[in-house]
Amino acid sequence: MTHRDDSVETIQQEMTAFARRARATAARMHPELSLVSYTLLAHLDDQHGCRATDLAAHYLLDKSTVSRQIAALEKLGFVERRVDPEDHRVQVLHPTEKGAQVLANVTASRRKAFRERLADWDEDDLDRFAAYLLRYNAAQERLG
Amino acid sequence: MTHRDDSVETIQQEMTAFARRARATAARMHPELSLVSYTLLAHLDDQHGCRATDLAAHYLLDKSTVSRQIAALEKLGFVERRVDPEDHRVQVLHPTEKGAQVLANVTASRRKAFRERLADWDEDDLDRFAAYLLRYNAAQERLG
DNA sequence: GATATGCGTTGTACTATACAACTACCTCTG
DNA sequence: CAGAGGTAGTTGTATAGTACAACGCATATC
Numbered sequence: 001m002t003h004r005d006d007s008v009e010t011i012q013q014e015m016t017a018f019a020r021r022a023r024a025t026a027a028r029m030h031p032e033l034s035l036v037s038y039t040l041l042a043h044l045d046d047q048h049g050c051r052a053t054d055l056a057a058h059y060l061l062d063k064s065t066v067s068r069q070i071a072a073l074e075k076l077g078f079v080e081r082r083v084d085p086e087d088h089r090v091q092v093l094h095p096t097e098k099g100a101q102v103l104a105n106v107t108a109s110r111r112k113a114f115r116e117r118l119a120d121w122d123e124d125d126l127d128r129f130a131a132y133l134l135r136y137n138a139a140q141e142r143l144g
Numbered sequence: 145m146t147h148r149d150d151s152v153e154t155i156q157q158e159m160t161a162f163a164r165r166a167r168a169t170a171a172r173m174h175p176e177l178s179l180v181s182y183t184l185l186a187h188l189d190d191q192h193g194c195r196a197t198d199l200a201a202h203y204l205l206d207k208s209t210v211s212r213q214i215a216a217l218e219k220l221g222f223v224e225r226r227v228d229p230e231d232h233r234v235q236v237l238h239p240t241e242k243g244a245q246v247l248a249n250v251t252a253s254r255r256k257a258f259r260e261r262l263a264d265w266d267e268d269d270l271d272r273f274a275a276y277l278l279r280y281n282a283a284q285e286r287l288g
Numbered sequence: 289g290a291t292a293t294g295c296g297t298t299g300t301a302c303t304a305t306a307c308a309a310c311t312a313c314c315t316c317t318g
Numbered sequence: 319c320a321g322a323g324g325t326a327g328t329t330g331t332a333t334a335g336t337a338c339a340a341c342g343c344a345t346a347t348c
Contacts, residue, residue, distance in 0.1 A: 022163030
């Protein structure tokens, strides 16, 4: 096995290790919003509203999964639906005031945790690490 | 927000995006062994056998979760239990011949997928990316 | 020996997820 | 403009992974 293979192996193992832990870690950090619902709510906030179908397409989730996630977020009062007047099949989803507030809190606490984890990294390393992750994920999207 | 914060934000987003996809991707790639069971089986192989409790501690899983995962792997004939003659509470778990075989196949196919994804990276980048991931995960383990 | 502790299993419950069937709505085509 | 076919979203059903709590044994300690 070449050095190149060693690196690939390490990347594989470490990405896997991270993935295994991520959900539980997220749940521990902020029980009010799971990793998935956080992600969806953040997307809504970011996009200033979008359709359930868009969420499903973007995150490679089944529409039924999104439907239930959104239903849960709505029940919590974090999301509201606005039927599109142009097309009555469509509901445009928006974070509510409350949802945006909770999202901001969770985002802040996540950012804090990440910042602590990365506190002793110097700026160039952070920069390169971020770039590598972007590149890696882009490749994954491209190749499935 | 500083440039440093931007990088932290990107790392957070990209790690999260990756984590969300990892299970489903793994399931699609090799339905015969989920991400979790793959990980556990690989650990057994690597350690030349260990106890369920050790797996639980190492992967931060509840012992009941490990117990059921192992039961499933045993049912598939991928793992065997050997009661420790020194301590009859303990079962030392080992991959079977068949289990080792399947593990090798899955590992090979995972490696292939990762290799493809990383095919156009030059060796220095792979090296650095691997090092960053190790460093990041180590920090996560230290800080919860 | 009585009580502690440690290992593993089982009962129960919850979350995330997929697939398939369905309803309601829209669009296009003859 | 009527019907065919497509799209958005919901609901029924099933599965996997997970946790927590209660338990059964085995061992260790006092």
